Structure formats: C-alpha cells, structure tokens
Amino acid sequence: MKKAPDPIDRHVGSRVRMQRILMKMSQEKLGEALGLTFQQVQKYEKGTNRIGASRLQQISKTLNVPPSFFFEGAPSAQPATGEGFAEESSSQYVVDFLSTAEGLHLNRAFARIKDPKVRKRVIDLISTLAEQENVAKEPEAGDAASK
Numbered sequence: 001m002k003k004a005p006d007p008i009d010r011h012v013g014s015r016v017r018m019q020r021i022l023m024k025m026s027q028e029k030l031g032e033a034l035g036l037t038f039q040q041v042q043k044y045e046k047g048t049n050r051i052g053a054s055r056l057q058q059i060s061k062t063l064n065v066p067p068s069f070f071f072e073g074a075p076s077a078q079p080a081t082g083e084g085f086a087e088e089s090s091s092q093y094v095v096d097f098l099s100t101a102e103g104l105h106l107n108r109a110f111a112r113i114k115d116p117k118v119r120k121r122v123i124d125l126i127s128t129l130a131e132q133e134n135v136a137k138e139p140e141a142g143d144a145a146s147k
Contacts, residue, residue, distance in 0.1 A: 007075045010047030012056070015070040017045040018099040019063045033062045 005013075020030050020041075027038040027045075034041075034055070043049040044059075051059065060067045097103040113119050 005047035006050070007047075008071075009050050011074045012051060012070045013045040013047040014096060014099045015072070016041075016051070016059055016063070018104070019065055019069065020045075021099070021101060021104050023063060025063075030059075030062060034058055 020027070027041040030036075031038045031041045040049065044051050044055075056067055056070065060069065098107060110119070110122065113122065
C-alpha cells in the first residue's frame with residue numbers, strides 16, 4: 001500500500017513550485033542547478049519525496065529565498081487553538097492555487113492594479129461570476145437526483 005505524502009512535505013514542495021514558477025524557471029532548469037533530474041524536482045514539488053535539510057538549503061539559494069520561506073503557512077502538527085478544519089483546508093487551497101501558473105498569473109495581474117475602486121470592482125466581478133456558476137450547477141444536481 002502506498003503511503004500518502006506528509007502534509008508538511010506537500011506544503012514545502014508546493015512552496016518550491018510556487019517560487020520556481022514566480023522566477024519563471026522550469027523544473028529542468030532547477031534540476032540542472034541542483035544536479036537532479038526534472039522527475040526528482042517533480043517528486044519534491046508533489047511531496048512524494050521528502051527534501052533533506054542540505055538539499056533544501058541548495059534549493060533556497062537557487063530560488064533566492066531563505067529556507068524558512070518553504071515553511072511559511074505550513075500546517076502545524078497540532079491544531080492551533082480555535083482553528084477549525086475549514087481554516088486549515090482553505091489556507092491549503094490558497095497555497096495550492098497560488099502554486100499554479102493560473103493562480104500566479106491572476107495574482108500578478110491583480111497586484112498591478114493600483115486603483116482601490118478598480119480592485120473592488122474586479123473582486124465583485126469574480127464573486128458574481130462564481131455565484132452564477134454555482135447557481136447554474138445546482139439544477140443539474142437536482143435533475144440528476146430526480147432521474
């Protein structure tokens with residue numbers, strides 16, 4: 001039976017991926033800089049393979065961030081007081097989304113908007129689109145249940 005990746009390893013890997021993408025670096029280039037194959041970089045980024053301390057130090061130098069960067073927002077071994085499942089899973093969702101090219105592109109574009117009124121309108125637009133998509137899906141679920 002295959003063991004699921006540890007949440008900390010997944011988090012560290014997703015932060016490696018996020019920073020690599022932010023720097024517009026391919027898995028191949030990062031692998032070359034570290035003396036690894038791109039497949040090994042993929043395994044690190046997915047949390048499938050654990051990153052050792054010396055390797056994490058190499059990665060942090062290559063990606064120009066301190067080693068602590070990879071642990072920012074990491075799930076704790078013990079839940080914080082008052083923190084429920086929703087908060088932990090939603091923060092992981094944000095990290096996962098920002099680790100994608102689409103998430104980074106959206107974040108960069110939004111950060112370039114300086115006018116607070118325009119930013120608010122963009123947020124309102126996205127919220128409206130998301131609500132409409134959810135409403136459009138609801139009848140489908142009802143139709144499927146009635147058949």
